[in-house]
Amino acid sequence: MMMKHSHFGAEIIGQHDSDLLSMAYEVALHHHEKWDGSGYPKGLSGEDIPLSARIVSIADVFDALTSERPYKKAWSIEQATEHIEKYAGRDFDAELVKHFKMVIPKILEIKAQFAETVDFKNS
Numbered sequence: 001m002m003m004k005h006s007h008f009g010a011e012i013i014g015q016h017d018s019d020l021l022s023m024a025y026e027v028a029l030h031h032h033e034k035w036d037g038s039g040y041p042k043g044l045s046g047e048d049i050p051l052s053a054r055i056v057s058i059a060d061v062f063d064a065l066t067s068e069r070p071y072k073k074a075w076s077i078e079q080a081t082e083h084i085e086k087y088a089g090r091d092f093d094a095e096l097v098k099h100f101k102m103v104i105p106k107i108l109e110i111k112a113q114f115a116e117t118v119d120f121k122n123s
Contacts, residue, residue, distance in 0.1 A: 003040050006032055026050040031057050034091045046093075054093045058084060058100050061092075064109070077108065 009028035015024055030044065037045030049057075053114035065080035075083070081104065088097035101105075 003032075006030070006041050021091050027052050027056045029053070031060055033057070035093055036090050039091075049093075054096055058092050058096060059107075062100075066111075077104070 002082050006029050013021060013025045013028055015025060025094060028052075029041065030050055031047040033039035033042065033044045033050070033053060034057075035046060035054075048053050063076040066077060066082060068074040074123050081101065083091060084097055084100065087092040
């Protein structure tokens, strides 16, 4: 059932003429595809995975790892980054992982900005 969430999200967004909504559709559908083809829902690999989904895949994993959840503690930035680097070329586009590492300071700035303005535990 969990693996169907990408289809559900894409269905909710639907097909549109809008470039933004078209990109949202492809991200929702393909953000769990893996560079080596072992992901889902279609088992796409490499550059057959839309660029937008390859980017969001890295962001999604980084956010999931560095955020506390009811079932796990947040990982450190270093641990999460090492995990993403470890799986570059397998789960993630290795070239995009290089770019991700270069923008980590900006990502952390944005993450801190939103952590200060939104209290997810009390909303």
